[in-house]
Amino acid sequence: MLDQEKNWGMLLGYRLYVLAFFIFLAAPLVAAGTFAFNDSLFPALPWQGFTFDWFFNDTEPKLGMFHDRRLLRGLYYSFIIATAVSGLSVFVGTCNAFLFTRREFPAKNFFYIMMIVPLVIPGVILGISILVFVSSIANGIEESYGIELEFMRPGILLVVLGQFSFITTITTLVIIARLKKFDGAMEEAALNLGASRARVLMTITLPFLRPAMIAAGIVAFLVSFENFNTTLFLVGSESPLTITMFDRMAKVGSTPVLNAVSFFLIVGSGLLALISILIQRDRSSE
Amino acid sequence: MTSKPDFDLECSNVSKTFGPVRAVDDVSFEIPSGSFFSILGPSGCGKTTLMRMIAGFENPTAGDIRIKGMSVLGTPPNRRNVKMVFQHLALFPMMNVYENIAYGLRCAGAGKAEIATKVKDVLERIALPDVGEREIHQLSGGQKQRIAIARCMVLDPDVLLLDEPLGALDLKLREAMKIELKLLQHQFNTTFVYITHDQSEALVMSDHVAVMNSGRFEQIGTPQQLYHKPASAFVAGFVGDANRWNGRVAEARDGRARVETSAGLTLTCTPGSGQTFRPGDAVEIFVRPEFIRTSARNGQDAANDGAGDDGLEGIVDSLLFNGANSRALVRPPQGEPIEADITLTGGPEDIRPGETVRLSWSPDQALCFAVGTAPR
Amino acid sequence: MTSKPDFDLECSNVSKTFGPVRAVDDVSFEIPSGSFFSILGPSGCGKTTLMRMIAGFENPTAGDIRIKGMSVLGTPPNRRNVKMVFQHLALFPMMNVYENIAYGLRCAGAGKAEIATKVKDVLERIALPDVGEREIHQLSGGQKQRIAIARCMVLDPDVLLLDEPLGALDLKLREAMKIELKLLQHQFNTTFVYITHDQSEALVMSDHVAVMNSGRFEQIGTPQQLYHKPASAFVAGFVGDANRWNGRVAEARDGRARVETSAGLTLTCTPGSGQTFRPGDAVEIFVRPEFIRTSARNGQDAANDGAGDDGLEGIVDSLLFNGANSRALVRPPQGEPIEADITLTGGPEDIRPGETVRLSWSPDQALCFAVGTAPR
Amino acid sequence: ETLRLLTWGSYAPEEVIKMFEEKYPDIDVEVTFSNNEEMIAKLRATGGAGFDLAQPSHDRVYAAQLEYDIYKPLDLSKIDTSVMQEKLLDGVKANTTIDGKVYSVPHQWGTSGLMADKSKAPDVSGWGDLCDPAYKGKTSMRLKRTILLGTAFSMGENPFEAYSDLDRYQKILDKVVDKLITCKDNIKAYWKGGDDLSALMLSGEVVASETWDSTAYKLYGENPNIVFVPPKTGALAWIDTFTLPRKGKADDAAYKWINFVLQPEIVKLMSASTGAIAAIKGGKDLMPEEKKAAINAAFTDADIANLQFFANIPPGVEDMEGKALEKIKAATGG
Amino acid sequence: MNQADFKRLSLILLFMPFALWILLLIILPHIGMGVLALREKVGPRVYEFGFGNFIDFAMEPIYWNILFRTGSMSLLVTALALIAGFPIAYYIAKIAGRRSRGALFLVCLIPLWVSDLIRAFGWILLLRETGVVSSTLLWLGLVDAPVEMLYNDITVVIGLVYTVILFMIVPLVSTLDGMDNAMIEAGYNLGGNGWTVLRRIIVPYAMPGIISGCIIVFMLTAGSYLTPILLGGKNSSWFTETIYEQFITRYNWESGAAFGFLLLAFTSFVVWLGLKLSGQTLAGTVARN
Ligand SMILES: Nc1ncnc2c1ncn2[C@@H]1O[C@H](COP(=O)(O)OP(=O)(O)OP(=O)(O)O)[C@@H](O)[C@H]1O
């Protein structure tokens, strides 16, 4: 009996710890989001009253995020970059998944580790190395041929490539996990029922992978959207949102409009994450 | 055109090697149209490999495979009219039942209306008329089984291959499906080739069974032939239960042999088909538990023995009550315990552990084979 | 101290509810020291829940559990001297065999030398003396099984619980392990409580079997008692094969009942233990296939029937050859096919599909029960 | 066509951009906020591509151009230099002429100095006062070269003169580093951007700090106790310039922008946003009233005469200063 | 024959994207960085080959200090993340009910999808002297003067733990999820108490997940930039910041590249050491989830 109570007490303590942890997780986000509604020029206490100005007001000094051209432009670039990155990384991730789960080739283990490596290289270094590499090629070309290859200069393309370089590892792992659960007999069954190889791919294998591809795409999108370290070095004049916000914070001065953006992103990413989890869960019930 | 072939499926001298492994070794057989043919063998003996060659997923290293008389060696799997039920069924989880069955028809380019009719038809034939709209995960194990068969049968295959389709089911369901499969085969009247390592499945369902061991066919025959007239020690040991002794021939005459077992017993046996012995040959003797009569010693003594019956005494080690299939483990003076089928009614006449009993059997039922192929 | 208890394990009126689900419902039993006790029941009937209460992973909602006469209700699982073999064995994959077995001893604070001796000892007793250094994944299924048992037995438990330990094994291995488990129990002479939904496992191995259904014990008895004297329709249907008819009592007297089945047959039966009927009662009749005699009609006709035997004619639908356990499916004039055990020798006297045969059995072997508990 | 500006935060107010785009409907303005170091770094990475107009400070053009070749010479004929204050124009030209070609013209100027909350820190008057134990834990500075220079001046050295003799400069730096490391204890935090600083000052968490004058003026509007304090050794004056990146693609638009923002009515808007004084004649008068007041509260004429303009940074100095700053950052002071 | 050709062709086609990705975006850039690191700047636009940048590093204790500081704080953060995250992962995988598990996991993930910047921003709003926490404490009367909780190493550690803990929890949940509950019950059944079961069964079983989480967390921490910059105090240098400074404020790409290389080598060495000590492999841990 005594033991029972002790157990119960411990479980309660455990639950409280878990609760405290989730409060810890939520606190800064709640703080960042809440101040979006503070009717003040500074994102700080005291509370000056509730307002939606930081979202919708269209005049300085309380220019709302939906009227702030630079933030909107940042959002737009982030969106373009994230879309490109997720498309590209899901495509390559899918190829990789097939490569590593379906094929045998020499030094496969080594290549597998190479595939993992980008995930553990510090983002700053990824950014730098790509910047240095591409710039030196571009400089070389300029010096020898006098041709300026603008796409090899910091800008959207390099940002996309930089993010792609490590996000692909994530998408690959997500898709591999799914493909490993695929019963190869299913493809043989389809062949056996008269389908051509292409048809098998389109009607059996890819539909089976689709939830993982969507989930991987969402993950890639979100990771790209929030990436800072790699992007920092590769960005040109088209700054995505995180860079814009950082510049704003460090170089201009933050108003609660940054909180408004944060609020917007927290809610948006939360929804996307929810979708990706639902998709993942949906298929696990099979 | 050639005359109508007599056999739906013929394999001649088919072999398959994977590197050093000889998975299938010079296998030949033919299957008459409309029959239920099983391939029975222990795990790893090459059954699946053989079936995959028939379906076209592997190319034979040597030999020829003919379907309806035509060689299919160059034909890719999706063009062979041989359909297959996979061990784990491989139903498509992203499609419902209707779409699963329609899949093959769609691949063949059938029209919408035709597909609808055929699917409806086949669902009725497997007695599941209303499950078309169900998702696969909403089906029970037995229903899935039938859908997997329907998915193949709707394409009207020349041969249906089944690779241990009952392996994943639970005990009671497996029993029920055995009978059901046989009925379905009757109904569709298509040639079934059924793979299993469970001898009772093979015996119960098949018209003909091939016993396979290490890539080779040891014997092809009806279930009765395999059971009662095994062609090799392996078949004798693998099909049905049997007590087994190793020994050396002491004397051989009149189609009988006297054998000294390594444990020291002397037994009389009948050489298996095609076997002849000379004294000194190493042999293995097989006696099925159901051919052994068990009698309490204090009873009529050896009176129960037939003329020339072999018999020995032993102490009952334990009783394995299993209703109609009960069995006694009897420890003879020398060697391993002997299994004998008995009937336990729960009455006072039942034998009990610790009793001394007399076991006897007819030498006709004691088959012996030269030691060669090591049975499992 | 009280006098030495007679029972290793006693449960009295144990119940367990999960929210609205009554998983175990007022179960009482006691197990004599050193015996092999099985709990047999269909999936979901509450077997695992009961066992988890004994092991201490769940607390009973009501009732008491005593081990060696002492209530263990307040004792946490790691202090109960009841060890458990889990369904999927739950061997620790990150430890090798030696460490797996040594784990419990280490927890008990045994010294290094003592551990080494004991592990060596138990490995010898399970006839695997040399596997100590192997990793778990290097063992075969049967070896794993034995290690899981050794891991418990090395701790010298009062009771060993086994939760469907053979469920994950393949067919041949399962057969072999049945006998082996029984031998191990003999050897250790410890009380085994064995859970299974496979009646043949329960019957073959156990001294006593409890049949469980929907949380309750339907009957406790020796295998023979369950098989020959089932206490309820559920037990009659679940233990062993049986043909089954539903019907209404037309006449009841002299410890017999005449029943009109819903398909229109008239059968005579013996009420199961404790049952009495009046005309009009709905009953279920059970007849085991092995009690049905089959004779070719053109032969001695009904001459084979004993006095007062029930009999009917039917057409052989199909023959399920299975060596000693062959069976015929016979379609009577009305109703479902009847299964009857037959002997097929491959000779001309064998019956064949399509023949008309006469089936007969003694009314003593036809048990009937009032319709109530719906058997599976 | 797009005009890609690489400039300081607040140097391209939304209103000004709107007006510019109204005037030149075919030009789209895209702004990237940056600072001196980043401007050079970015342009270095692209070899001078990616932007059409940059605004580095006057002292940061010469060496960067020599080292990395990232700018192109201005076509002065396209700029209305007549509106500019000659002294500033000539100063910038002198600083940024290479091989006879001019690379920059001035846009706005201002100073770096001190800021103090008079009610809490009335006695702050020199760079060294940030290290005054009286304000322990309540001062701040930006860990960049300005504070090195300021501290050097406060220790009686003239770092700009020492630029010609790097060994001597190194000695000065060593002294400065020691001083600032001891000072660390006194400091609450190093600020990184105007926002940081504003928050620190307004909340009263910090009472005296090194600052950009513009930030101080802004805060004066919020709290008149907070004033800009030109250090006794002279406020450090900077001139932010207009400079064309070497591979800019919209030079015409860039010139249009330059001329556009130098118009008095635009200057008004600009200065209101930046808090800096336009380098045009009468630039100070175009400041908004409250900023003018802030300036008047901060500067006497003597202070103006005392301004120390940043001198061109010769190659090598950046490295020395960088290391000095790292040393201070890494030292565990308090 | 035909089929073999098809197989080879499709293998090549599948291998291409992978090869291009790894070669062009990972291997060559890193080689390029290595080459750049070996260029010594001897004057304006004058470079020569040499180890000068590395020698500079070796001769300058500041850099060593920063690197070790970064390394040791990253290890601390990793350890804290493991200690704090393990119970959470265990709760999600083993204790939470079926339905709440998904929800908890989701809640765990949300911060993951919001940028570092916003997270740090949130912490600043909470922890600064005039921030929410301090004000609340003041209001509750628990302190009598505002407390500064920003700008010190503890804050940086907390902020980093916050940023990376999810990368610890995710692999832990996925390994613990794969652990049969019966294994834990067997641990108790055989006489183990809570502590023995944890130490001898749960932790060894979760080892691949633990190592995988630790590697990712360590690398992320050592490579993080915003959090230490934004939350760090006057003494807090982070090695990535030093790299950034080399590149951006000192335009010294050569030494920046060398530093980048050193960071990579250093962290890789730590990871390698960790794998060696725990007897795990990269493919068996990080690659598993
Ligand atoms: N693709 C392959 N590569 C190499 N060896 C193989 C391959 N496929 C099968 N084998 C080997 O060929 C032999 C026969 O395998 P097969 O799968 O046909 O056996 P099986 O009779 O179906 O066994 P089971 O009853 O276990 O399914 C085995 O030794 C197996 O290891």
Ligand SMILES: Nc1ncnc2c1ncn2[C@@H]1O[C@H](COP(=O)(O)OP(=O)(O)OP(=O)(O)O)[C@@H](O)[C@H]1O
């Ligand atoms: N933790 C639980 N919470 C709620 N219901 C439970 C729980 N455990 C078991 N049950 C329910 O109790 C009943 C008995 O379950 P139990 O696992 O004991 O069955 P079982 O006889 O072991 O079945 P099986 O042969 O399938 O293992 C089932 O209806 C099950 O759904």
Ligand SMILES: NCCCCNCCCN
């Ligand atoms: N060291 C030169 C500083 C130049 C500062 N320009 C500042 C603009 C601030 N809004």
Ligand SMILES: [Mg+2]
């Ligand atoms: Mg197989």
Ligand SMILES: [Mg+2]
């Ligand atoms: Mg169970």
